[in-house]
Amino acid sequence: MSDFVKNADENIMNFKDRLRFPANFDMLDREVRIGGKKAGFFFIDGFVQEDMVEKLMQFFYSLKPEDVSNIDKFLENGMPYTEVDRADKYELVITSFLAGVTVLFVDGFDEAVLIDCRTYPMRSVAEPWKDRVLRGSRDGFVETLVLNAALLRRRIRDTGFSMEMFNVGTRSRSDVAICYIDDLVDKSLLNNIKERIKKLNVESLTMNVESLAECLFEYKWINPFPKFKYSERPDTASAAILDGNIVIMVDNSPAVMIIPTSIFDIVEEPDDYNFAPMIGTYLRLSRFLFTIVTMMLTPIWLLLIQNQELIPSWLSFITVSDEITVPVIFQLLILELAVDGLKMAAVNTPSLLSTPLSIVAGIVVGEYAVSSGWFNTESLLYMAVVTVGTYSQASFEMGYAMKFIRVFTLCLTAVFNAAGFFAGVAVGVCCIIFNKTISGKSYIYPLYPFDVKKLKRSIFRVRLPHGKNN
Template sequence: MPIAKKIDETIAMLKKRLRAEESFDLIYRTMTIGGKGACLFFIDGLVKDEVMEKIMEFFYSAKPEDVTDAHSFVKSSVPYIEVALSDDEGLICTNILSGILVLVVDGFDKAISIDVRTYPQRDSSEPDRDKVIVGSRDGFVETLVANTALIRRRIRNPSLTMKILSVGSLSKTDVVLCYMDDHVDHALLNKLLKKIQDAPVESLTMNQQSLMEAMHRTRWYNPFPKFKYTERPDTAAASVLEGNIVILVDNSPSAVIVPTSIFDIIEEADDYYFPPITGTYLRLSRYLISLFTLVVTPLWLLALQNPQWVPELFQFTVQIEEPVYIPIFWQLILLEIAIDGLRLASLNTPSSLTTALSVIAGIVLSDFAVKSGWFNMQSLLYMAFVSIANYSQPSYELGYALKFLRVLLLVLTLLFNLWGFLAGLVLIFILMILNKTISGKSYLYPLIPFNGKELKKKLIRTRLHVKY
């Protein structure tokens, strides 16, 4: 619905739509510009006060001949770069609620939107989730424009495109698709655009997670992550240059990279900040450690059930000196839950007490757990390795997927011995094959379908392409 030319009608309409009388932080200021009535609408705390004061000086100095129509007024009396005209009532209200300064003038058939907004944000420090030994120390923040600027800083190419969309019938959350126009798969890009625009969601309460769940319906029983999340601008920029699409959501300090495979999820920035031989070692170590976290406790349980299969060299692994009051299987299950309990407790522990309580939990609890007969030393040893090794790869989602599948392997091994263990491995492989990404490609690419050249790139860190 277009706005009215009469200023009183426009002000009354906007005040009603925005419920300005009920919200203390929604400010409207009436004034006279060039002999005509005018009104400013803005959200307190989301505008740059100094810039707004300078702009108002030009408003008050405007002459009647400058205030004939919206277009000429913008050219002569609005000394700011980001200015737009609109007569759409819904768009004007959305602009105001987004922090944009909106000016309506008597006799103008369009409102003037001046983007002088500024959002409260923290410093762009290194993220806790994606740390590196060497390399950049900046990270994404909760402000969308700051995040796009961090990528722009790394890619100075006109092909880099930042396409903005609005998602959520209530929240109107800004979402940006970042891609290289001459590298991207345009079929995938159009598919993503349609999915985002048609997303049946009222608000993105959980930021990118809400958007991903609305875009891509997944099978609840398949725990493997469908997307790669990163809080590092260098990782996002590298993915864009490789032809991937990066999705940024306002209020979220992480980016979503599509398409992705399990090899991409396990990959880390440190692989490229070190020389090829070191990067290859780190990458292969991460693959092996991730595999060990999945099978180490089920393998030990299988060895305890069949000690005659264990080579003499490793007989010590099935020789338990402490008395076993609780079956080993239940010890491992209890430890799986206990580790998550300690992890959740550490998140809610005040920073000043984190170190002290971690020492207490690690030393006192483990010591008394063995002496009281609840657990034995080997159970604690293997579960300690599993809990620490989970952090060898950067994805929390993959870590929990491996946890759920490890428990599944334990249950099948307990019930069906060797055949249960083998069936569990086959089932896990089938879940990985069936885990289609949003692009529709295989989760195991380039292993399935096989592409030797691409698989070599995923396993071995080669030299970067340099033109001499």
């Protein structure tokens, strides 16, 4: 049974009352006559294409009474626009209206007409500032879900490609889209994801894709390694979909979530495939090496400094040459915090002041920090190498996971010497091996379960037998 009546005045009045029109300056309405019948348009300023609405109204003014005798005839003969729907429930109409859809009530219709001529404020489709590549596509996802869907559809022209829409949040009613190829995706995982999204009982997705991730997978916070791969690149997302993965998009978020994810997937980057196999393999192996160096360099150096008898003569240059006024462990921990401080300062500094900030940071943390006796040059050197290694891969989450394991191993090494170092390494390895993912697959797949073909593909940039390069 319809929530509306055939009296346009009553429908218009009830609709305004439910949406508290007098308290919202951006909610606009226009009452007109169509084919001799009273009608009311409702739209949100900033979400509507005003020129399109003007053209529709101009067309509606030319309709005759027989064209609006009932809603079926009106939609068939009197509606020139393509994206049109009808609804008889207040909840659906209000949700569509708040999402930017124009609502039309006509006298004699016990249903509302939904005209999707909306547009959203958005920035340009520019390359993401974090996921940059040396060669390849220069477009990136934006905060508008429809445009992001178009960027994927442009790359995947397959009849099996599907993008299913869901609404999450009793208050925000955020649009969430699940993207996959029907004959490639893991159906059990797909159904599991759908059921989890349908059962979500939250008021809003405050932080968009991150809020959805935490609602979908209630994991323990103690393991720092990322459970999902995030990307702002359409080419990365489309490659993942073509590989049988699931991509989840949330409206108002330029980042998409890729499921399932292993540690090899997170370390992988588009540049691996934008060059010839030999160059791509070199880039990938270099990134793997930097990942290991980033986690282990400073703990190993601290262990050798505390046990200088273990240092062979050809490595004697790694010892601290100047007098140590501040214990090495405190130097490294302070520098860890200083790097994060500089990172936050760089993010929050206006672009006009970024150069002065770099100069001040270089002088204070570099020259004056050494001459004042706070730090030794060796500590600064090794922390600089670690920082460069952290930025060698695109995932923020992976960078901070490596940082936490490194700091944890440093503290154990400083307190328990060699035993602490090996304990820290063991904890880091266990965090990787036993990390849980939403798909239920191993985080170190294809190492476990062992798949030689997949492992070869994960380590080396190779051409697959069926001719695909990704």
